Each structure stands twice: as C-alpha cells, then as structure tokens.
Amino acid sequence: xxxxxxxxxxxxxxxxxxxxxxxxxxxxxxxxxxxxxxxxxxxxxxxxxxxxxxxxxxxxxxxxxxxxxxxxxxxxxxxxxxxxxxxxxxxxxxxxxxxxxxxxxxxxxxxxxxxxxxxxxxxxxxxxxxxxxxxxxxxxxxxxxxxxxxxxxxxxxxxxxxxxxxxxxxxxxxxxxxxxxxxxxxxxxxxxxxxxxxxxxxxxxxxxxxxxxxxxxxxxxxxxxxxxxxxxxxxxxxxxxxxxxxxxxxxxxxxxxxxxxxxxxxxxxxxxxxxxxxxxxxxxxxxxxxxxxxxxxxxxxxxxxxxxxxxxxxxxxxxxxxxxxxxxxxxxxxxxxxxxxxxxxxxxxxxxxxxxxxxxxxxxxxxxxxxxxxxxxxxxxxxxxxxxxxxxxxxxxxxxxxxxxxxxxxxxxxxxxxxxxxxxxxxxxxxxxxxxxxxxxxxxxxxxxxxxxxxxxxxxxxxxxxxxxxxxxxxxxxxxxxxxxxxxxxxxxxxxxxxxxxxxxxxxx
Amino acid sequence: xxxxxxxxxxxxxxxxxxxxxxxxxxxxxxxxxxxxxxxxxxxxxxxxxxxxxxxxxxxxxxxxxxxxxxxxxxxxxxxxxxxxxxxxxxxxxxxxxxxxxxxxxxxxxxxxxxxxxxxxxxxxxxxxxxxxxxxxxxxxxxxxxxxxxxxxxxxxxxxxxxxxx
Numbered sequence: 083x084x085x086x087x088x089x090x091x092x093x094x095x096x097x098x099x100x101x102x103x104x105x106x107x108x109x110x111x112x113x114x115x116x117x118x119x120x121x122x123x124x125x126x127x128x129x130x131x132x133x134x135x136x137x138x139x140x141x142x143x144x145x146x147x148x149x150x151x152x153x154x155x156x157x158x159x160x161x162x163x164x165x166x167x168x169x170x171x172x173x174x175x176x177x178x179x180x181x182x183x184x185x186x187x188x189x190x191x192x193x194x195x196x197x198x199x200x201x202x203x204x205x206x207x208x209x210x211x212x213x214x215x216x217x218x219x220x221x222x223x224x225x226x227x228x229x230x231x232x233x234x235x236x237x238x239x240x241x242x243x244x245x246x247x248x249x250x251x252x253x254x255x256x257x258x259x260x261x262x263x264x265x266x267x268x269x270x271x272x273x274x275x276x277x278x279x280x281x282x283x284x285x286x287x288x289x290x291x292x293x294x295x296x297x298x299x300x301x302x303x304x305x306x307x308x309x310x311x312x313x314x315x316x317x318x319x320x321x322x323x324x325x326x327x328x329x330x331x332x333x334x335x336x337x338x339x340x341x342x343x344x345x346x347x348x349x350x351x352x353x354x355x356x357x358x359x360x361x362x363x364x365x366x367x368x369x370x371x372x373x374x375x376x377x378x379x380x381x382x383x384x385x386x387x388x389x390x391x392x393x394x395x396x397x398x399x400x401x402x403x404x405x406x407x408x409x410x411x412x413x414x415x416x417x418x419x420x421x422x423x424x425x426x427x428x429x430x431x432x433x434x435x436x437x438x439x440x441x442x443x444x445x446x447x448x449x450x451x452x453x454x455x456x457x458x459x460x461x462x463x464x465x466x467x468x469x470x471x472x473x474x475x476x477x478x479x480x481x482x483x484x485x486x487x488x489x490x491x492x493x494x495x496x497x498x499x500x501x502x503x504x505x506x507x508x509x510x511x512x513x514x515x516x517x518x519x520x521x522x523x524x525x526x527x528x529x530x531x532x533x534x535x536x537x538x539x540x541x542x543x544x545x546x547x548x549x550x551x552x553x554x555x556x557x558x559x560x561x562x563x564x565x566x567x568x569x570x571x572x573x574x575x576x577x578x579x580x581x582x583x584x585x586x587x588x589x590x591x
Numbered sequence: 592x593x594x595x596x597x598x599x600x601x602x603x604x605x606x607x608x609x610x611x612x613x614x615x616x617x618x619x620x621x622x623x624x625x626x627x628x629x630x631x632x633x634x635x636x637x638x639x640x641x642x643x644x645x646x647x648x649x650x651x652x653x654x655x656x657x658x659x660x661x662x663x664x665x666x667x668x669x670x671x672x673x674x675x676x677x678x679x680x681x682x683x684x685x686x687x688x689x690x691x692x693x694x695x696x697x698x699x700x701x702x703x704x705x706x707x708x709x710x711x712x713x714x715x716x717x718x719x720x721x722x723x724x725x726x727x728x729x730x731x732x733x734x735x736x737x738x739x740x741x742x743x744x745x746x747x748x749x750x751x752x753x754x755x756x
Contacts, residue, residue: 526693530634533735536716537636537644 091331119392126177161390224352248323251416271356380410380439411445
C-alpha cells in the first residue's frame with residue numbers, strides 16, 4: 083500500500099506547546115499497592131455493570147466485581163486481591179465528566195496470586211468473542227471509555243481500522259510511552275481487531291513529534307510484515323487525535339453531522355485498547371490497570387504510572403513525589419479537554435489517561451474577559467468548522483433552535499477557540515454548559531410530541547368507547563321495547579283465542 | 592352605462608362565488624393555528640389550566656377565552672412564547688398548584704398498590720399499566736410527570752422521581 087502522507091490534515095486546529103517532555107524522561111513505573119481501591123461499576127455514561135459481590139466477600143486479583151448486564155455495559159474486576167468492605171454511591175470523573183456512580187470499596191490484602199489462566203477465555207465465534215471482550219472489562223482507553231465490544235460489533239464489515247496513537251493533547255504521554263515499551267503487543271492487538279472488525283486495512287496514526295514511538299512501531303510492524311498495517315505519521319497539530327479529525331486526515335472523508343465514524347465503516351480505537359486486548363487474548367488477563375500520565379509543573383517528579391483501576395488519585399500524586407504547592411489545580415485529562423478535579427480523593431478509572439497538576443498561577447487566568455470583537459479567529463481555529471462566536475451568542479441568549487442549527491452537537495470541546503480568542507472569552511465552557519440543556523430540550527420536545535399523540539389517541543378511544551356504550555344501551559332498550567311489543571302481541575293473540583273459544587259453543591270442549 | 596353596470600354586477604357575483612367556494616374547499620387554518628399554539632405548550636396534559644388537555648387550552652387561547660398565563664409547567668418561557676404568538680402582553684404565571692414537569696416520572700410502590708385501577712384511569716397518556724385487583728406499574732418512557740395519578744390513589748403509593756437520561 084502506498085504511504086499515506088497528508089500535507090494538511092484537517093481544517094482548523096492549532097500548534098500548541100506540547101509539554102510532553104515533562105513526563106517522558108522516566109520509564110513507566112508501577113504504583114505500589116494502595117490500601118483501598120474504589121472501583122466504580124460504571125466507568126462511562128452507559129449502563130453500569132451488575133454488581134457480582136457483596137460486602138464481606140473475599141476476591142482474588144482479576145475476579146469480576148461487576149458482570150455485564152444490560153447492552154453496552156462492561157464488566158469490572160478486582161485489580162488487587164482483598165475484601166469488599168463497603169458499597170458507596172459517590173461522584174467519579176470518567177468518560178463524560180463528573181457523575182455519580184455506584185462504587186465497590188475493596189481493601190487490598192497483598193496476596194495477589196496471578197490471574198488464573200484458562201484456555202477457554204477466547205472462543206471461536208464473533209458474537210462469543212465480543213461477549214468475552216465485554217466480560218474482560220475492555221473499554222476504550224483513550225479517555226472516553228466507550229465499550230470496545232459495542233464499537234467492534236456496530237458494523238458488520240468495516241472498511242478501515244484506525245488505531246489512534248496521535249495523542250495530540252498537551253501534557254499527555256501515556257500512549258507515547260506505551261508505544262515505546264510495548265509496540266509488538268499493540269501490533270498484535272491491531273491484528274486481533276482487524277480480524278474482529280473484518281476491516282481491510284489498519285492505519286496507525288502517530289504524530290511526528292513522537293519520533294521514538296514512531297520508530298519502534300514501524301519496526302514492530304515491519305517484523306510482523308502484514309500488508310494491512312500501515313503506520314501513518316501525522317503533523318503535530320492539535321486536535322489531530324479526534325476521531326473525526328483522524329478520519330478527515332487519513333481518509334480525506336468527513337463524518338456527517340450527528341453520525342459516528344462507525345456509520346461510515348470506519349472504526350477508531352486507541353492503541354492502549356489494542357494493547358489491553360492483546361494482553362487479554364494471549365494471557366487471559368482482564369483489564370486491571372492502565373497507564374496514567376501524572377504530570378504538570380505543580381508536581382515534583384512527573385512520570386507515567388501503571389495504576390490499578392480504582393486506585394485513589396492521591397496515591398498517584400504521592401507516588402510522583404507529591405504536589406509542590408498543595409493549592410495546585412488538578413485536571414483529569416489534558417489541560418485543553420480535561421475536567422478540573424475538586425480534590426484528589428477520586429479513583430482512577432478506565433478513562434483516566436492523565437492527571438495534570440497546574441501551579442495556581444498557571445491555572446488561574448489573569449486576563450479578564452472582554453467583549454467579542456468579531457475577529458473570526460475562533461472560526462478559523464475550529465476543527466469542527468463551526469462558528470464559535472455565533473454559537474456563543476446563541477448559548478448566552480439560550481436559543482435552542484439557533485444552537486441546533488449552528489451545530490452545537492458537533493462541537494468536540496477541544497478548546498481551540500478559547501486559545502485564539504483575543505478577548506479571552508471562555509467559549510468552550512459555555513458550549514459545554516449549553517449541551518446538556520439543549521439535549522434536555524430536544525428530549526422534552528420528543529416526549530411532549532409523543533405525549534400529545536398518546537393523549538389524542540386516548541381521547542379518541544374514550545369517545546369511541548362512550549359512543550359504543552351509548553349504542554349498546556340504546557340497542558338494549560330497543561330490544562327490550564321490541565321484546566315487550568312481541569310479547570304483548572303473543573299474549574293478546576292468546577287472550578283473543580281464549581275468548582273466541584269461550585264464546586263459541588261449537589268448539590271442542 | 593348599462594355595460595358598466597352589467598360588468599360590475601357580473602364581477603360581484605363571480606367574486607362572491609369564488610369567495611364562497613374557497614371558504615368551502617380550502618383547508619380551515621384554525622386547526623393549523625391551534626397546532627402552532629399547542630406546540631408552544633409543554634404538552635404534558637396535566638390539566639392545571641382547567642382544560643382537559645393541552646389542545647383544548649390551545650383552542651381556548653385561539654378563541655381568546657383563556658388567559659395566557661395558566662400553564663405552570665411551561666412557566667415563564669411558555670407565557671413569553673404565547674404572548675409573542677398571540678400578539679398580547681406577557682403576564683406573570685398563575686400561582687402554581689402542582690409541580691408537573693417532564694423532568695420527573697411517577698413510580699408506584701408495588702408492595703403498597705391495592706390494584707384499585709384509579710390511577711390508570713386518571714393518566715392522560717395511558718402510561719399506567721395494570722388490571723383491577725392486580726399490581727400496577729408505570730411505563731416510564733410514556734410518563735409525563737403530570738401528577739394527575741397522585742390524588743386518586745387511596746393508599747398514597749405513588750411517588751415522583753427524577754427522570755434519568
């Protein structure tokens with residue numbers, strides 16, 4: 083296959099200071115076993131896993147804590163052996179931001195026997211394999227924790243598998259470090275995904291600034307020598323790693339509004355997910371840990387840490403030498419698309435790719451917001467081809483039809499408009515805030531239309547049944563009247579007959 | 592002179608006939624107007640306006656026999672939209688009696704339900720399922736949170752919970 087080499091990958095975007103060297107100087111370290119793990123049953127906004135343990139139960143490493151239940155749920159496992167001490171509903175930060183989830187609290191005991199290996203973990207049929215992936219707890223490790231088996235099963239025959247190693251967001255380097263350390267495992271995962279998705283090619287997208295990772299991946303791909311796998315170096319432009327941006331730059335196609343890449347036969351997976359899948363298929367080990375970039379100038383020794391799912395973020399901070407300034411602002415995800423963390427008492431989930439500790443001076447924007455001067459820089463920078471200044475006006479005046487028309491749902495919240503805005507307007511924050519309201523309004527409209535229809539049908543039914551009851555009543559009355567009339571004639575006839583007999587002496591006695 | 596009179600007379604008759612015909616044949620746009628008013632209302636059929644549903648209220652609004660501030664679930668937004676649509680001045684929303692809202696759904700405590708079927712008959716959108724003497728349940732996808740099932744329940748086994756998703 084010809085080398086793909088896009089010159090200009092996608093519209094908009096920015097060149098940002100990468101800040102990745104902070105955390106790439108040290109090899110990946112492993113977090114020491116925490117005393118307590120808090121394992122959420124739902125790690126993305128979809129349906130949660132069904133709890134499979136109760137308080138007091140002893141679990142071994144890799145035992146399921148939550149089983150797959152509803153369509154779209156992913157199992158969760160005990161990342162260390164220990165005892166279940168509590169069940170809590172508490173806020174967690176995962177996939178779609180801050181939300182409340184049921185969590186299982188596990189007190190670790192340090193026994194940690196290796197996960198029991200069986201030969202049956204990888205069945206033969208596609209459906210059984212997808213179910214096995216869900217049961218192994220494998221979800222997208224790029225930051226949204228979307229269930230991998232749903233994505234793989236969403237389309238019968240994919241054209242293209244895109245493995246996302248772009249990692250465009252500043253500060254994050256967990257994918258970079260993973261590609262440096264386990265390139266062959268990632269390629270193995272890519273081959274498994276190719277088989278499952280039936281895709282004819284696999285494009286592995288890596289930004290050019292990750293020279294070492296690029297080299298290692300190219301070497302690992304060359305060793306496998308599979309013609310379907312192509313490594314594509316991408317120019318370093320934020321947000322090159324967005325699904326839609328990847329499709330645009332690699333395939334020169336656009337994902338239609340309101341649709342997903344899977345709708346056009348393209349599946350995007352993170353390289354970390356490929357690694358987790360390869361690990362599961364070869365060793366039978368479910369997803370128990372992930373690599374988290376713990377970085378930022380507010381931290382003493384930034385590095386990439388392999389942390390068990392459910393470990394407290396405070397333990398990760400301690401592992402990295404602790405905060406320089408306790409007032410540092412913590413952000414989960416990168417500084418562009420991440421969510422600020424109220425405190426360090428949150429668990430690591432499958433979606434936690436990075437924790438940035440920004441010193442207070444950097445976190446608090448000193449520039450006050452000024453009115454929009456309509457320069458249009460935001461529209462140039464927007465990778466989704468939206469008009470941020472118009473969207474802002476619509477969001478501030480709460481005009482839902484205008485927001486829908488301007489394509490608010492297409493906003494990927496990348497934050498490019500904020501960076502370029504000369505008036506320092508927090509555009510992305512208003513879009514993020516406007517989205518739930520808009521979704522709710524759309525939902526309300528649907529519900530209301532359905533309710534009105536049901537009400538109309540009910541009214542019609544009530545009228546019909548009242549009319550039917552009336553008709554029945556009338557018919558009954560008529561029948562009764564008719565009945566009495568016939569009875570009368572019969573009686574009259576009998577009386578007449580009797581009278582006639584009595585008056586007629588010639589009749590038989 | 593005569594020709595002029597004749598022409599005008601013929602024209603008058605012809606145009607009158609045309610008017611009559613169009614009145615008969617063209618669709619009545621009162622329905623469309625009612626439809627437009629109804630779409631502004633929250634359409635959860637709670638009946639707090641005193642009419643049996645959102646459409647009757649919309650009809651009354653069109654006829655000018657109802658005030659525009661009778662819809663508490665729609666709140667200020669609905670009053671403003673109605674004022675704009677009907678060309679009147681916005682008013683303060685009438686004092687709220689219930690909390691009918693699409694953000695909530697009714698839930699029946701099945702351990703307490705005696706199967707009296709009264710709630711099912713009160714539900715304006717047929718969202719309560721159950722036969723007399725048997726347990727009843729709410730079809731959550733259809734519930735509009737109108738609270739009309741609360742007063743008839745003799746054992747107070749219906750609660751309102753926030754709608755998720």
